[in-house]
Amino acid sequence: MGKATGFLEYNRHETPVRDPLERIQDFDEFHGMLSEEDRKEQGARCMNCGVPFCQSGMMLHGMATGCPLHNLIPEWNDEVYHGNMWHALSRLLKTNNFPEFTGRVCPALCEVACLCGVNNSPVTIKDSELAIIEAGFAKGYMQPQIPEMRTDKKVAVVGSGPSGLACADMLNKRGHHVTVYEKHDRVGGLLMYGIPNMKLDKRIIDRRINLMKEEGVRFITNVNVGKDIPSDVLQEQFDAVILCCGAERPRDIQAEGRENTKGIYFAVDFLTQNTKSYLDSNFKDGKFINAKDKNVVIVGGGDTGNDCVGTVIRHGCKSVVQLELMPKAPDTRSDDNPWPEYPKICKVDYGQEEAIAVFGKDPRRYSTTINRVFYNEDKMITSIETIRMAFDKQHRYLPVPGTEEIIDCDLLIIAAGFTGCDQYIAKAFQLELSPRNTVKTEDGKYATNIPGVFTAGDMRRGQSLVVWAIEEGRACAKEVDDFLDGYSNM
Known part of the structure; x- marks a missing residue:
């Protein structure tokens, strides 16, 4: 322990952030x-x-608390205090393949379980994690770790999101020959196109991918396995196939007038087009869904909905409203939600902060859903009718008659979550699916019903966090390693 009285002497200080009105001028x-x-x-x-x-x-109680990767947090906090960043990095990389990602986008499950936060504020674990890995790159500690010996086993990883990259990284370091297939033009999956650049700079992803390439991982882009390459061809060419294709089926809204109305988009399409156009041409190609001067309504109050809020504000939208189906969470922990449970409290994320700075109010409307969609003669959306929701005496969550309201809407973005993996990839490999449309495996296992085919990440567990995807990728890699060699020392 670095300083026994440190938690008594020092207050929490987070990394500085740019003012909302300044940062919305760029990505x-x-x-x-x-x-x-x-x-x-x-x-x-x-x-x-x-x-x-x-x-x-x-x-x-059904919620995760503490780091799913079991990061050795006290150990590297001690090294940070003593200024030993190389030692801190070695402890951090022992459990986390990509701290530069989690240090930026993770909701910090570690911090909500920090004992220092019971009577004070938690340690800045997430910020310190990011500082360690960035110091590692800046000081030249992050050099290619090329395996000294190679096996004769070949592994195909389908999907280059966090779970796929973690799988590939672990198996490559074990000495297997790993090829990663990505259907998009850039590697990174959800990290590349599902998260805006202001939250995760895409150069950070490219930096890691280039390092993995130097270490021997092969990446093939613009190839959609199951469509461009038949599944049986992949199974013949590789000793094991790992499917890390995510949970990409977006949940739609059920509202009168929804079908065939223009100006309605799923969040994943909106964010993907926006980031691709930004990276390709700094938006000069015009190949993105532009919210400039539009009244925007976003359905969904999670991280993706917040990312959409921040994005449309940077476009210069006329207004933005964010609809949340569930009631507003309390501002402080309730008695039935004690530490170290994950705190079910209302937080103001960066997108909402920016909306408040620009429009003077929080964009969120709670306990609200869309009843109807209105459009003009060109089938372009013009407004929506919302209705309030409430619990009745039987604890059913139902619409409240008489609470209807018309809201101007030129652009409707649906960020209501996902309903499992795409069906075509499951059908291509003849995989069994769960009732949640995720690929079925035994509890705690990653092997599918097809011998030699494995799955990890959101495709197996459903929509989740980047940190859980990395954990899944690491665990899956160990099971695949055992399958290939009959044992694993991971």
Whole structure:
């Protein structure tokens, strides 16, 4: 333990962020970095608990708390305090393949379980994680780790999101020959096209991919397995196939007038087109869904909905409303939601912060859904009718008659989650699916019903977090390694 009294002497200081009205002028990342001395102070705040819940990754009442990767948080906090960034990096990389991703986009399950947060504020674990890996790249510690020996086994990983990349990284380091197939033109999957650039700069992804290429991983883009390449061809060419294709079937809304109305898009399509156009031409090609001067309504209050809010504000939208089906969460923990459970509280994310700065109010409307969609003679959306929802005496969540409201809407974005994997890939490999349209495996296992075919990430567990996808990829890689060699030392 670096400083036994650190948690008593120092307050929490997060990394600085650019002002909302400044950062909405571009799509650059808006988080800065603390000085080395300030970061040491934050490392000193770690109490090195006898039972470090921060790295537990356990489930309490159906919610995860603590890091699913079981990061060795007290260990590298101690190294940060002492200024030993190389040692901190070695401990961090022992459990996390891509801390530069989780340090930017993870909701920090570790921090909500930090014991320091019971009576004060938690340690800045997520910010310190990012500082460690960025120092590793800046100081030249992140060099290619090329396996000294190679096996004769070949593995195909389909999908280059966080679970696919984690699988590929682990199996390549084990010495197997790994080829990653990606249907898009760039590697990264959800990381590349599902998360806006201001939240995760795409150069960070390219930096990691280039490192993996130097280490021996082969990447093939613009190839849609199951369509461009038959499944049986892949199974003949490789000793194992790992499907990490995500949960890409978006959940639609059920509203009168929804069908055949123009100006309605799923969030994944909206964000993908936006990022691709930004990367290809800085929007000069016009190949994106533009929200400039439009009244925008976003259905969904999660991270993806928030990303859409931040994006349309950067476009210069006329207004933005974010509809949330469920009631507003409390601002502080309720008595039936004690530490270290994940806190079911209302948070104001970066998109909402920017909406407040621009329009003077929070864009969210709770307990609200869409009843009807209105359109003009060209079938272009013009407005929507919303209705309030409430629980009745039988605890059913039902519409409240008389609460209808008309809202101007030129662009409707649906960010209501996902309903499992795409059917074509499952049919191509003749995979059994669960009732949730995820690929069926035994509990805690990653092998499918087809010998030699495995799955991991959202395709197996359903829509989830990047940190869970990495954990799934690591665990799947160990099972595949055992399948290939009869044992695994991962």
